[in-house]
Amino acid sequence: MPHERFQFSGSGGHKLAATLDLPDSEPAAYALFAHCFTCGKDVLAARRIADGLTRRGIAVLRFDFTGLGASEDEFANSTFSSNIADLVLAADHLRQTRKAPALLIGHSLGGAAILAAAARIPEAEAVVTIAAPSDPAHVTHLFADHVADIRAQGAVEVSLAGRPFPISRQFLDDIAEHNLTEQIANLRKALLVLHSPTDDIVGIDNATRIFVAAKHPKSFISLAGADHLLSERRDTGYVAEVIASWAQRYLESQPPGTAESPASRNVVVRETRRSKFQQTVTVGPHRLMADEPIPVGGDDTGPGPYDFLLAALGACTSMTLRLYAERKALPLDRVTVTLRHSKVHAADCAECETKTGTLDQIEREIAMEGTLDPEQRQKLIDIADKCPVHRTLTSEVRITTRTASR
Numbered sequence: 229m230p231h232e233r234f235q236f237s238g239s240g241g242h243k244l245a246a247t248l249d250l251p252d253s254e255p256a257a258y259a260l261f262a263h264c265f266t267c268g269k270d271v272l273a274a275r276r277i278a279d280g281l282t283r284r285g286i287a288v289l290r291f292d293f294t295g296l297g298a299s300e301d302e303f304a305n306s307t308f309s310s311n312i313a314d315l316v317l318a319a320d321h322l323r324q325t326r327k328a329p330a331l332l333i334g335h336s337l338g339g340a341a342i343l344a345a346a347a348r349i350p351e352a353e354a355v356v357t358i359a360a361p362s363d364p365a366h367v368t369h370l371f372a373d374h375v376a377d378i379r380a381q382g383a384v385e386v387s388l389a390g391r392p393f394p395i396s397r398q399f400l401d402d403i404a405e406h407n408l409t410e411q412i413a414n415l416r417k418a419l420l421v422l423h424s425p426t427d428d429i430v431g432i433d434n435a436t437r438i439f440v441a442a443k444h445p446k447s448f449i450s451l452a453g454a455d456h457l458l459s460e461r462r463d464t465g466y467v468a469e470v471i472a473s474w475a476q477r478y479l480e481s482q483p484p485g486t487a488e489s490p491a492s493r494n495v496v497v498r499e500t501r502r503s504k505f506q507q508t509v510t511v512g513p514h515r516l517m518a519d520e521p522i523p524v525g526g527d528d529t530g531p532g533p534y535d536f537l538l539a540a541l542g543a544c545t546s547m548t549l550r551l552y553a554e555r556k557a558l559p560l561d562r563v564t565v566t567l568r569h570s571k572v573h574a575a576d577c578a579e580c581e582t583k584t585g586t587l588d589q590i591e592r593e594i595a596m597e598g599t600l601d602p603e604q605r606q607k608l609i610d611i612a613d614k615c616p617v618h619r620t621l622t623s624e625v626r627i628t629t630r631t632a633s634r
Contacts, residue, residue, distance in 0.1 A: 236321040238294055239313035240305065245269070245298035246291035246318065248326075249278040251515070252498045252508045255287035257479040258322055259331035260349070262315055262338030263290065264359075264457065265367050266388050268297030273335055273358075273458040280468020283508065285515040286331065286475070289322055304383055304394035307402040308341065308364045315345040323351070330354065330479050333471065336430060336456065340364045343438070344411055354418040354478040356471050359456050361430050362412075362437035364403040370429075371395060412441040418478045419446040422467060429456035447474060503527045509536075538567040541590065544617035549594070552611045560608070561598040567591065590621075 230250045235243040247269055259281060263274045269290040278288035293311050295303030319329050328351035334342030339360025346355050361367065368375055371386040374395070378384045383396040412419075419442045423435035439448050449470055454463040496510040497518065505526040507518040518536065520526025531539065542565040553560035568591045574582040577589075594612060596605060612618065 236291075236317065238299070238301075239310050239317060240294060240301055242294065242300035244291050244294070244300070244314060244318075246289060246321075247278075248322075249282045249288045249290070251282045251285045251287060252500065253285065253496060253510045253515075255327075256285040256515075257287070257330045257475070258327050259286050259288045259333055260315065260319055260322065260329040260342075260352075261288050261290040262311070262332075262334040262342045262345075263293075264336030264338055265370075266296070266303075266391070266393055267336075267338075267457075268292045270297065271457070273464055276458075276461060276464035277333070277335075277468045277471070280465055281472055283515065283517065284468070284472035285510070286472060286479075287326070288333075289318060289329065291318055302394070304396050304399075307399050308337075308344075308406060309402050311338075311341045312345045312348075315341055316348045319345075319349045319352075328352075331471075331475050332356070334358065334360060335458075336360060337364060337367055340366075340408055343408055343415070344406060346415055346417055347411065352417060354420070354475050355415065356420045356422065356475070357435075357438060358422045358458070358467060359424065359427055359430050359451075360421075360434065360438065362434040362441070363408055364406050366430060366434065367403070368400065375400065409437070409441045412438055413443065415442060420471065420474050421446070421448045422451055422470070423448075424451040424454040424456070426453065427456045445478075503529070506530070534569045538569055538590065541565075541592070541615075541617045541621065542567050544615040545592065545594065545612050548615035549596070549608050549611060552608065558604050558608070559598045559600060560596060563597075564595040566593040566595070 230252070232248040232250065234246055234248070236246060238244040261274055261278060263269055263271055267274070269292050274290050278290055281288050292299035293314060294301045294306035322329055329349065330351060330353045332342045332346055332349065332352045332354070333356040334340065335358040339357035342355060343357065343360070346352055370388055374384050374386045378395055378400060379397055383394050385392045385394050421435050421439050423432055425432045435448065439446060451463060451467070454460065458464050458467065493512045497507050500506045500508055503519070503526070505520040506529055509516040509518050517530030518533065519528055519530040520532050522528050526532070545565045546563040549560065549563050570589050570591070571586045572589045574585055574587050577587065592612070594609060596608060600608070
């Protein structure tokens with residue numbers, strides 16, 4: 229996926245380093261991501277979640293807070309308030325250069341900062357917290373043995389995740405002033421809380437307090453088995469998938485009733501260049517992945533071309549049977565269509581016109597649940613051959629190809 233790297237001015241006047249992750253096609257929405265305490269924009273969780281969201285059509289802006297990563301100034305000069313102000317400035321930058329973020333995502337202390345900043349980003353429709361504390365002062369447990377020294381000396385260097393960070397009295401005083409519960413209660417945006425019940429850095433009770441304080445619409449998803457930093461790829465992939473699916477309800481790019489007609493919208497397939505065969509497939513607001521199985525040189529990150537072909541026939545078959553059953557008031561409870569594609573020798577097909585070489589064969593098995601009598605079942609089987617995709621596949625098809633003008 230393409231990336232744009234740039235700088236923008238932070239609340240202290242210094243430059244903050246940022247990355248805008250973009251999907252291959254026009255973004256369905258923009259998201260602003262706030263990383264965890266002492267992490268940077270390139271921490272694995274942030275990168276992988278951003279990558280997962282761009283695959284689903286959502287652009288993601290992530291940046292290094294003051295004194296972290298490639299951003300200017302000293303970490304000792306940063307506070308929870310300055311982080312909030314920088315998030316608002318990041319949203320301002322998106323608004324001026326692209327489009328204001330409709331989705332706000334924060335991980336750990338970044339989740340607390342996102343909750344506090346949300347009211348100052350009016351275009352944001354949805355907020356997501358991942359392993360976030362319900363009170364920013366929660367981070368002091370990471371250096372609890374040094375708090376007295378910090379207050380006495382003004383600043384002390386402490387070890388966090390194996391690296392030294394200067395923590396100031398100003399930081400302690402600042403986080404103590406924030407009443408996040410009140411801000412959550414007045415959020416007035418859709419909220420999704422993601423948290424692992426076994427998080428040993430920020431306990432699950434924090435998620436409970438955030439969820440209870442928030443008003444509807446609100447949702448909670450348990451990240452069972454995940455650690456605080458979401459170090460496993462399967463966890464970040466799951467988080468990205470859940471966020472994209474959940475947010476779609478609140479990030480509709482078209483108002484109700486204005487959706488384009490199925491006959492007029494394009495299907496756009498584009499190489500991702502991340503592997504040999506991987507493609508993005510865009511159909512209106514829907515985004516899918518296509519690939520080839522591992523035995524033929526792909527990474528199996530999505531269905532293959534023939535898988536999509538079979539899926540089209542299967543979906544059309546099931547929908548056609550449903551329409552017919554409803555029109556005739558048949559007791560059809562559920563349809564399941566199983567398909568398989570293969571190549572067969574033409575000589576083995578007695579009813580085929582082609583007698584030499586090989587030809588394509590699609591085997592379709594239809595399971596019908598319900599109290600249907602044999603005659604009704606046979607009629608539905610006959611109707612299956614009348615589905616539009618079936619007719620397309622068994623009729624003469626004309627495909628025209630031209631070079632796209634750039």
